[in-house]
Structures are given as C-alpha cells and as structure tokens.
Amino acid sequence: MELSFAPMEGVTYASFRRTHARLFGGADKYYAPFIAPNGDGSYKTGNRRDVLPENNKGIKLIPQILxxxxxxxxxxxxELEAMGYDEVNLNAGCPSGTVLAKFKGSGMLRDLxxxxxxxxxxxxxxxxxxxxxxxxxxxxxExxxxxxxxYRKFPLTLLTVHARDRDGMYKSSPDLESFGKALEGCPFPVEYNGNVFSSEDVEKICSHFPTVDKLMIGRGVIADPSLLRRIKGGxxxxxxxxxxxxDELLEEYLASGLDPHHAIPRMKELWSYFRFKFPGEDKNMKAIFKSKNMPDYNAAVSTLFSSGNFDADGEFSW
Ligand SMILES: Cc1cc2nc3c(=O)[nH]c(=O)nc-3n(C[C@H](O)[C@H](O)[C@H](O)COP(=O)(O)O)c2cc1C
Structure with a gap:
C-alpha cells in the first residue's frame, strides 16, 4: 500500500512535514499545500520557501498548484522543474466559496x-x-x-479522488460506489482519499476495492501522527x-521565526485534531484554546499531558 500525506493549507507546511517525517515516518510522499499563482505566474514568497528542496530534505514532496x-x-x-521536481499536482478539489466562484479548485469542475x-x-x-x-x-x-x-483524455500521472462532491465540503459521507465506478477501465493510476481515520477504515476501502493500492490521508494523520506507520504494521x-x-513542532515554528502570536494559533489548530485522544479532558482542552500567551499555553498543555487521560485509539470525527 502506497500512502501519501494529504496537502492541508495552514497545517502541513515544511516544518510540520519535516517533524512528522523525522518522528513518525510512514508517508511514501507528502503533498504541499497549494500554490495559487497570479496571472503572471508570481506567487507568495512563503509558498516558494515551503517547497524549496533545502526545506524538504529527506522527504518526497509533490508541490500543488491551484x-x-x-x-x-x-x-x-x-520553476518547480528548475528546483528539481519531476511532478506537480493540479488542485481540482478546493471547496472554498471564493475559490469556487473563480472557477478554481473544485470550481474547475463547473465548466468541463x-x-x-x-x-x-x-x-x-x-x-x-x-x-x-x-x-x-x-x-x-453523479x-x-x-x-x-x-480526465481520460489525458495522460495523468495519478488521479487522487477525494470521494465527495464540493457541496459535501469535508462532512458528507464519501461516495464509495461512484468511486468504484471511476476505477473501471481507468487508464491511469487512482488514489483514494476521504475519511480514512484508522486501520479499520483502510481495511474497509481495501475490501471494497481490492485493486486500490494507493491512499491519501489528511485529517486522520494530523489527529494521530502515527497513523501511516500504524497502517504499515508499526x-x-x-x-x-x-x-x-x-514540543519539537512548536520549537521548529519558533526557530523558523514565527512569533508566539502566530505560533499559538497554529498549535491550537492541531489541538482541534489531537483532542480526540484525550477523552474527558474538556476543561483542560478549553484552557489550551483560551490561552493567549506562551506561558499560559505551555502551562495548559503540560496540565493536559500529565492528566493521564490518553487514548491511543481515540478517533477523529468531524
Ligand atoms: C484545513 C484543510 C486544508 C486543506 N488544504 C488543502 C490543500 O491545500 N490542497 C488540497 O488539495 N486539499 C486540501 N485539503 C483537503 C485534504 O487534502 C483532503 O483531501 C481532505 O481533508 C480529505 O481527506 P481526509 O478525510 O483524509 O482528511 C485541505 C483540508 C483541510 C481540512
């Protein structure tokens, strides 16, 4: 089974990918959150930094364009070719209203x-x-x-299918039946994506589709950074x-020049996924989300970790 780490804007940037790869491994490749170029091909310096090979040593990265x-x-x-990349991914899935309105991301599907x-x-x-x-x-x-x-008219290197429509955002049930139909006679490799949060979910996909040997996983790996390793038997x-x-991620964020006012919200975003591992810890979790400075944040995190209420199988739910 080939496992890829989904691109997640605001979360899976280079610091996150490096730290994840070093401490957990399990991802055969990582996709970078999208680069959204202007008409002249220019784009944010932060996105360039994010894909620079020197910031992605030791991991296989596929940059993405929206x-x-x-x-x-x-x-x-x-430009990506000049950096040494041999593959780029096109985003035809972003469901954001403003992106859709501009016929970008999932909006590309509005006009075939x-x-x-x-x-x-x-x-x-x-x-x-x-x-x-x-x-x-x-x-x-439908x-x-x-x-x-x-898509069948073109030599796609890989088609990753997030098995929902745009209106389903990140909530509707993946449509496995229609995904299965897409596989029939498909001339290029297909990767499944959507709501894989546990090894049991992997088994479900594999039993439905014995020929599927590529999975992309996003929120499940944020909620349980060991998930890819675990799926591979670790x-x-x-x-x-x-x-x-x-701790290492927070240290990376601060060392990369992010000030605490920006680092704390990034960490809080992660806590909206980690929280499922800490059943009954609503009060301590609230203290994390309420914290506004580093001493309060660190104190709340230490209290939570020392609570002893940790469930390795606590599963992410949306
Ligand atoms: C916060 C967030 C940011 C995302 N950013 C991107 C992105 O930059 N590019 C992209 O193709 N998909 C993006 N996605 C979609 C994920 O890559 C993935 O397709 C989706 O979360 C479904 O997979 P999952 O159920 O394994 O999380 C994002 C999803 C979330 C929740």
Whole structure:
C-alpha cells in the first residue's frame, strides 16, 4: 500500500512535514499545500520557501498548484522543474466559496469544456509530470462520470479522488460506489482519499476495492501522527510520542521565526485534531484554546499531558 500525506493549507507546511517525517515516518510522499499563482505566474514568497528542496530534505514532496489557467500553471511548473521536481499536482478539489466562484479548485469542475481546454495545454506543454487531485462533482457525485470522461483524455500521472462532491465540503459521507465506478477501465493510476481515520477504515476501502493500492490521508494523520506507520504494521501512538511531536513542532515554528502570536494559533489548530485522544479532558482542552500567551499555553498543555487521560485509539470525527 502506497500512502501519501494529504496537502492541508495552514497545517502541513515544511516544518510540520519535516517533524512528522523525522518522528513518525510512514508517508511514501507528502503533498504541499497549494500554490495559487497570479496571472503572471508570481506567487507568495512563503509558498516558494515551503517547497524549496533545502526545506524538504529527506522527504518526497509533490508541490500543488491551484489555478484554472494554463499559462500561470506552466510558469510555476517550470520553476518547480528548475528546483528539481519531476511532478506537480493540479488542485481540482478546493471547496472554498471564493475559490469556487473563480472557477478554481473544485470550481474547475463547473465548466468541463474549459477544464478540457486547460488540461489540453497543460499536458501538451508541461515539462514535468502532472497529477490531479479532484472532487467527484460540484453539487453531486453523479457528475463524476462526465468529469472522468475529460480526465481520460489525458495522460495523468495519478488521479487522487477525494470521494465527495464540493457541496459535501469535508462532512458528507464519501461516495464509495461512484468511486468504484471511476476505477473501471481507468487508464491511469487512482488514489483514494476521504475519511480514512484508522486501520479499520483502510481495511474497509481495501475490501471494497481490492485493486486500490494507493491512499491519501489528511485529517486522520494530523489527529494521530502515527497513523501511516500504524497502517504499515508499526506501533500505535504513545502519549510521550505525541508530547515530543508537539514540543519539537512548536520549537521548529519558533526557530523558523514565527512569533508566539502566530505560533499559538497554529498549535491550537492541531489541538482541534489531537483532542480526540484525550477523552474527558474538556476543561483542560478549553484552557489550551483560551490561552493567549506562551506561558499560559505551555502551562495548559503540560496540565493536559500529565492528566493521564490518553487514548491511543481515540478517533477523529468531524
Ligand atoms: C484545513 C484543510 C486544508 C486543506 N488544504 C488543502 C490543500 O491545500 N490542497 C488540497 O488539495 N486539499 C486540501 N485539503 C483537503 C485534504 O487534502 C483532503 O483531501 C481532505 O481533508 C480529505 O481527506 P481526509 O478525510 O483524509 O482528511 C485541505 C483540508 C483541510 C481540512
């Protein structure tokens, strides 16, 4: 089973990926959160720093582009090629309202003729391999066969299918049946994505689809950073491991120049996933979310970790 760590804007940046890879491993590759170029191919310096090879030593990284026009996509892809990358991923899945309105991300699925024209230019001119991460539709997964008809015309390196429509955001049940249909006679490799939070979920996907040998996992690995290792037969998460991961990550954030006012919200975002491992700890969890400075934050975190209420199997739920 090939396991990839999903891109998550605001979470899985280089510091996170490095710390995760060093302490847990298990990911065959990581996808970087999207780069959203302007029409002239320029994009945020922070995104460039995030994908620079020197910031991603020892991990296999696939950069991702969120863009509905071929020219800026190709300009960024060329730059990525110069950095040494041999693959780039196109985001056809972001469900955000503003992104959708601009016909980007999942909004690319609103106009399949335009999607086809864009892919036609990208696949004829991109100097490196192009994989796609897609939703199964905008308003309904019933749109998926028509979307697949477009993708089938191009030599996708890999199609990652987030098995929901855009309107399902991150909440609706993945549509396994329609995902299965997409696999029939598919000319390129397909990777499943959506709501894999445990080894049991992996077994469910594998028993439904014996030919699926690629999974992308996001929120499940944030909630349990050992999940990929665990799926591969490794040990479950221990409370000491989670504490160490938390501490090293916070140290990385601060060392990379992030000030406490920005580092604390990043850590709080992680706690919205870690909290499922601490049953009955609502009061201590509240203290973490309420903290506004480093001493209060650190004190709340220490109290929680010393509570003794840790459940390695506490499962993320949305
Ligand atoms: C906070 C957050 C940020 C995300 N950022 C991205 C992104 O930058 N690019 C992308 O393709 N998907 C993004 N996603 C979607 C995830 O990659 C993934 O497809 C989704 O969470 C479903 O997988 P999961 O159930 O394993 O989490 C994001 C999801 C979340 C919750």
């Amino acid at each position: 863009c509905n026009a071929a020219e800026p996509f190709l300009l960024v892809a060329k 003729e335009s999607l086809e024209r864009t892919l036609d230019i990208i696949y004829s001119r991109c100097p490196i391999k192009v994989s796609v991460k897609t939703r199964m539709g905008v308003h309904s997964t 749109e998926f066969p028509a979307i697949m008809d477009v 040990a479950a998460l221990s409370v000491d491991e989670l504490r160490n991961f938390h």
